[in-house]
Amino acid sequence: MQRVYNFAAGPAVMPEEALATAAREMLCYGDTGMSVMEMSHRSKAYQDIFDGTEALVRELMGVPQSYAVLFIQGGATGQFAGIPMNLMTGSGRADYVDSGVFAHGAMVEARKYGTANCVASSRDEGYVRIPTLEASKFDPNADYFYITTNNTIYGTKYPELPETGNVPLVADMSSNILSEPYDVGKFALIFAGAQKNIGPAGFALVIVRRDLIGRAMKITPNIFDYKVMDEAGSMLNTPPTYAVYMAGLCLKWLKGVGGVEGIAEVNRMKANLLYDYLDESALFKPVADRACRSIMNVTFRTGDEATDAEFIKGAAKAGLTNLKGHRSAGGMRASIYNAMPVEGVRALVEFMKNFEMGRK
Amino acid sequence: MQRVYNFAAGPAVMPEEALATAAREMLCYGDTGMSVMEMSHRSKAYQDIFDGTEALVRELMGVPQSYAVLFIQGGATGQFAGIPMNLMTGSGRADYVDSGVFAHGAMVEARKYGTANCVASSRDEGYVRIPTLEASKFDPNADYFYITTNNTIYGTKYPELPETGNVPLVADMSSNILSEPYDVGKFALIFAGAQKNIGPAGFALVIVRRDLIGRAMKITPNIFDYKVMDEAGSMLNTPPTYAVYMAGLCLKWLKGVGGVEGIAEVNRMKANLLYDYLDESALFKPVADRACRSIMNVTFRTGDEATDAEFIKGAAKAGLTNLKGHRSAGGMRASIYNAMPVEGVRALVEFMKNFEMGRK
Numbered sequence: 268m269q270r271v272y273n274f275a276a277g278p279a280v281m282p283e284e285a286l287a288t289a290a291r292e293m294l295c296y297g298d299t300g301m302s303v304m305e306m307s308h309r310s311k312a313y314q315d316i317f318d319g320t321e322a323l324v325r326e327l328m329g330v331p332q333s334y335a336v337l338f339i340q341g342g343a344t345g346q347f348a349g350i351p352m353n354l355m356t357g358s359g360r361a362d363y364v365d366s367g368v369f370a371h372g373a374m375v376e377a378r379k380y381g382t383a384n385c386v387a388s389s390r391d392e393g394y395v396r397i398p399t400l401e402a403s404k405f406d407p408n409a410d411y412f413y414i415t416t417n418n419t420i421y422g423t424k425y426p427e428l429p430e431t432g433n434v435p436l437v438a439d440m441s442s443n444i445l446s447e448p449y450d451v452g453k454f455a456l457i458f459a460g461a462q463k464n465i466g467p468a469g470f471a472l473v474i475v476r477r478d479l480i481g482r483a484m485k486i487t488p489n490i491f492d493y494k495v496m497d498e499a500g501s502m503l504n505t506p507p508t509y510a511v512y513m514a515g516l517c518l519k520w521l522k523g524v525g526g527v528e529g530i531a532e533v534n535r536m537k538a539n540l541l542y543d544y545l546d547e548s549a550l551f552k553p554v555a556d557r558a559c560r561s562i563m564n565v566t567f568r569t570g571d572e573a574t575d576a577e578f579i580k581g582a583a584k585a586g587l588t589n590l591k592g593h594r595s596a597g598g599m600r601a602s603i604y605n606a607m608p609v610e611g612v613r614a615l616v617e618f619m620k621n622f623e624m625g626r627k
Numbered sequence: 628m629q630r631v632y633n634f635a636a637g638p639a640v641m642p643e644e645a646l647a648t649a650a651r652e653m654l655c656y657g658d659t660g661m662s663v664m665e666m667s668h669r670s671k672a673y674q675d676i677f678d679g680t681e682a683l684v685r686e687l688m689g690v691p692q693s694y695a696v697l698f699i700q701g702g703a704t705g706q707f708a709g710i711p712m713n714l715m716t717g718s719g720r721a722d723y724v725d726s727g728v729f730a731h732g733a734m735v736e737a738r739k740y741g742t743a744n745c746v747a748s749s750r751d752e753g754y755v756r757i758p759t760l761e762a763s764k765f766d767p768n769a770d771y772f773y774i775t776t777n778n779t780i781y782g783t784k785y786p787e788l789p790e791t792g793n794v795p796l797v798a799d800m801s802s803n804i805l806s807e808p809y810d811v812g813k814f815a816l817i818f819a820g821a822q823k824n825i826g827p828a829g830f831a832l833v834i835v836r837r838d839l840i841g842r843a844m845k846i847t848p849n850i851f852d853y854k855v856m857d858e859a860g861s862m863l864n865t866p867p868t869y870a871v872y873m874a875g876l877c878l879k880w881l882k883g884v885g886g887v888e889g890i891a892e893v894n895r896m897k898a899n900l901l902y903d904y905l906d907e908s909a910l911f912k913p914v915a916d917r918a919c920r921s922i923m924n925v926t927f928r929t930g931d932e933a934t935d936a937e938f939i940k941g942a943a944k945a946g947l948t949n950l951k952g953h954r955s956a957g958g959m960r961a962s963i964y965n966a967m968p969v970e971g972v973r974a975l976v977e978f979m980k981n982f983e984m985g986r987k
Contacts (some may be wrong), residue, residue: 271660275667278868286654286662287757294652295641300631300946302646304827304873307949340700340829341850342862348848437713462865467664469700469829469867485741486846488708490701504704505822507829507867508638513664586660589667 272611275589276419276564276602277442277463277504280611285516299539302459303512308505320515327518327527328444330451330474335497337473338511340490343369343441343460346471347376349491350411350437350456353483355381358408362386362434366425367394367418368595373439374413380484384409393596394421396556400429411435411455417443419463420593422566422600423559428453436477443563444472445521446605447531463563465603469507521605530605536548537603537612538562544616550574550623568598575599577623587615633970635949636779636822636924637802638961642972645876663872664680670866673755677866681927682874687878688804688835695857697833698851698871703729703820707736708832709851710816711725712836714842715741718768722746722794727754727778728955733799734773734803740844744769746958747803752957754781756916760789771795773813776804780953781918782926786926788813789849795839803923804832806883806965815839826874826966829867881965889964893976897963898922904976910934910983914958928958935959938982947975958973 273280296303299312306313321336330336339345345427350373355361359381363374363491365388377383385397397418405412417424417526419442428436435455444459456475462468473493481494482576495503524530542560545553545567554566569575575598579591592598603612633640659672666673681696690696708851710733715721719741719884723734725748737743745974746765747758765772772791776783779802788796806818811817816835827934833853841854849855855863872955884890902920904915905927914926929935935958939951952958963972 268655268658268660270655275665275670278665278667278865281662281665283654286664290650290653292647293653294916295628295630298628300628301633302641304638304646304939305635305641306638308828309637310635310949340702340705340867341848342700342864345700345848345850348850352848376849379848426884460865461937462868467869468668468865469870487849488701488705488712489736490705490708491848504702505638505820507700507870508822509827509869509873510829510867513869544777551631572925588660589670 269586271586271588272393272607272614273588274289274601274603274607274615275347276593276600277460278605279463279602279604282468282517282520282606284336284520285513288516289513290400304509306508308502308508313508316512316515320518323515323518323522324472324474327521328400328449328451328474330601333478334451334474334476335480335493335494337475337496338470338501338506339473339496339505340470342468343439343458343471344372344475345491347373350413350458351377351380351383352487352491353493354437354456354479355410356482357410357482360384360406360409361413362406362409363413364398364415364429365390366415366423367421369420369439369441370415370418372413394418394423395554397425397527397559402430405434405435405510406430407432411437411553415439417561417563417586419564419602420596420600422561422564424561426558435476443561445527445530446563446609447533448527461510462516466517467510469510503511517606533609534562534605537607537609538565539615540612541565541601541603544619548619548623550626551619558625563602563604565601565603566592566596568592572597581622582615582618585618587592587618629946631946631948632967632974633948634961634963634967634975636953636960637820638828639823639962639964640966641827642877642880644880645873648876651710653744659723664869666868667690667864668868673801673868676872676875680684680871680878682831682873683878683882684834687881688809688811688834693714693838694811694834694836695840695853697835697853697856698830698861698866699833699856700830700867701817702828703799703831704732705851706818706833707733708739710741710818711737711740711771712847712851713853714795714797715770716818716842716844717770720744720766721771721773722766722769723773724775726757726775726791727751727781727784729780729799729801730773730775730778733775740863740947754778755914757783757785757919762790765791765794767792767794769794771797773797777921777923779924780956781924782915783922784921786918795836803921805887805890806894806923808887814828820875821870826871826877829870837896879964893969894963894965897967897969899923900972900976901925901961901963904979908979908983910986911979923962923964925961925963926952926956926958928952934955941982942975942978945978949977
C-alpha cells in the first residue's frame with residue numbers, strides 16, 4: 268500500500284523520515300536494548316531524549332531563557348482550563364477574542380474560574396474572518412488577553428497581533444506553531460496541542476514567561492500547575508514519553524529542512540498554489556476572508572453540497588484524503604502543515620483543475 | 628544490540644510482539660496509506676482501533692456494561708485530582724488509606740477539593756506493609772473509600788479488599804491492573820496509569836460505575852469530567868491516539884496468552900521464583916511484609932548499600948536492567964509485569980545465586 272497525501276486537520280501528516288526512524292528504533296533504541304516506550308522516564312537515556320526535544324523547541328522558535336517550556340498532558344483543551352487556573356488570579360478577569368469554535372470553547376471553559384469577557388466575535392459571520400479589534404474595549408486590568416492565532420476549522424489567521432499594552436498576551440497556536448516565525452517575546456504564554464506541527468497527539472506544549480508562574484489557584488490539579496511542572500522539568504509524573512520522543516524526531520526533521528524560516532517559505536508557496544487557483548476557479552470558492560487567510564488550513568467549497576461530496580470522494584480515490592471540512596463548517600479543507608510536501612499540494616491543485624474541467 | 632530484560636517499574640517492558648507489529652505498521656496501517664499517528668481521531672479506521680482497545684479492556688477484565696471505560700490524559704496523577712473533583716460532592720469527605728507515596732500524594736491532592744481523612748497509614752514503618760484497617764474508623768458518610776491495590780515502590784499488595792459497605796470503593800490499580808482477576812463489581816471506580824500493564828505512558832484508564840457519573844464540581848476541567856468524557860466516548864478532544872493503539876496491541880497479546888486468568892498463573896509462578904529464593908538466601912532479604920507481597924514488584928536488599936550498588940551494576944552488565952529501587956526506598960526492586968517473560972525472572976534468580984556464591 269502506497270502512502271497517501273493526508274490533508275487531515277490533526278492528527279495529521281508527519282515527516283516520513285521521522286516515522287521511518289521510529290520504525291527502525293521501535294524494538295531497540297541505540298544501545299539501550301529496549302524501545303523508547305519501555306524506558307523509565309527517570310533513566311539517562313530517556314532524559315537525553317526529553318531534553319533534546321525541549322532544546323529543539325527553544326532553538327527553532329527562539330524561546331528566551333526567561334520562558335519555561337513545558338510538556339503537559341491533556342492537549343490544548345486541557346489548557347483551556349489550565350490557563351485561567353494559573354493566570355486568572357489577579358483581577359480575576361480576562362479578555363477573549365471569539366474567532367472560532369475552539370476560541371469560544373476556551374472562553375466558556377475559563378468562566379468556570381473567573382470572568383472571561385468577549386471583546387470581539389465573528390461568530391455571527393460563521394467565523395470566516397478574525398473579528399475587528401477595538402483597543403478601547405480592552406480591559407486594562409485583565410489578567411491576560413486571549414487569542415487563537417490560527418483557526419483550524421475556518422482557515423483564518425491573525426494578519427497582525429493585537430497590541431495589548433501591559434496585559435499579557437496568551438495565544439493558542441495549536442494549528443500554526445512552527446509554521447512561520449513569531450517573536451515569542453511578544454507573548455506571555457504560547458500553547459499548542461502537539462498533533463499538528465509538533466508530533467503525535469498526547470500533550471500540549473506550553474511556553475510561558477517565568478514571571479507569570481507561581482500564582483495558580485489552590486484548586487489547580489498538580490499536573491496543570493505551571494510552577495509544579497516547571498520545577499519538576501515537566502516530570503512531576505510520568506510524561507507521555509513516546510509522544511515527546513516522536514516530537515523530537517519531527518523537530519529534528521524541521522531543523523534539517525531549514526527550520527521555521529525555511530519551512531515558512533515553503534508553507535507560503537504551498538498556500539499560494541492553492542489560493543491562486545481558488546481565486547481564479549469558477550467552481551471552487553475560497554471561504555476565509557482574504558485578509559485573514561491561513562497558510563496551514565485552506566477552506567473552500569463549490570456552493571453545492573452534492574458536488575462537494577463528489578469531489579471529496581473522488582479525491583480520496585486518487586490518494587488525496589481527509590479533505591472534508593469540519594462537521595461544523597462543511598465544504599472542504601486542505602490542511603497543509605509543515606510535513607505536507609509541495610508535491611501533495613501540486614497533486615491536489617491538479618486534481619481540482621481536472622475535476623473542474625470535467626464538469627464543463 | 629540484543630534486547631535486555633528490563634525490570635523498570637514503569638514505563639516498563641512491553642510484549643515484543645506488540646512492538647514488532649507497531650514497527651511493521653508505522654508507515655502504513657492496513658490500507659489507510661498512513662501511520663496510526665497520522666490518522667484523524669474522527670476517522671473510521673481510527674475509531675475502530677479505539678473501540679477495539681475498549682472492547683479488549685471490557686473483555687479481559689469482565690467490565691459490566693453499567694461501567695464506563697474512559698481513556699483520560701494526565702496519568703494516574705491527573706486522577707488524584709480528577710477523582711475528588713468528580714466524586715467528593717456529597718458529604719465532601721472521603722476516606723484514604725495511606726499505603727505508600729502515591730496513596731499519600733493522592734490524599735494530599737484530594738484535600739484541595741474537600742476533606743480527605745487518613746483512616747490508616749503504614750508511613751511510619753516505611754510502608755513495608757498494607758496498614759491494618761479498622762472498620763470502626765471508616766466514615767459511613769464518606770463519598771468514597773480510596774485504596775491503592777498494589778504499591779509499586781514497596782512491593783506490597785492488599786491481601787484482601789476492605790469491606791466498605793455502601794461507601795463506594797475507589798482503587799488506584801496502576802501497578803497491578805490486569806495481572807490477576809479482580810471482580811470489577813466490587814469497585815465503584817478503578818483507575819490506572821497506562822505505563823505498566825496496559826501500554827505506553829500517556830493516559831489513565833478509568834473504569835467507573837455510571838451511576839456515579841454526573842456529579843462533578845463546577846470547577847472540574849472538561850477533560851477530567853467523567854460525564855463529559857463518557858458522552859464524548861473519551862473523544863471530547865483529540866485523545867492520545869497512538870498510546871491507545873499500542874495499548875490495544877498489548878491487550879491483544881494478553882488475550883492470546885490466556886487473558887488475565889492465564890497471565891495470573893504465570894505471574895504467581897514468576898513471583899514465587901523470586902520470593903522462594905529470597906526466603907532462603909543468606910545475602911538478599913525481601914523487604915515487603917510476607918502477608919502483603921506483590922506479585923508485580925519484588926523488593927529486596929542486602930542490608931549493605933555498597934553491595935546493593937555492586938549487584939545492580941553487575942546485573943545491568945549481564946542484561947538485567949533497572950533493578951535499582953525507587954529513590955525513596957533504596958535497595959533493589961524487580962518489576963515483573965505481565966510482559967516480563969519467565970526466562971527473564973529465571974535469569975535474574977540465576978544471576979542472584981551466582982552473585983551470592985561469589986561472595987562466600
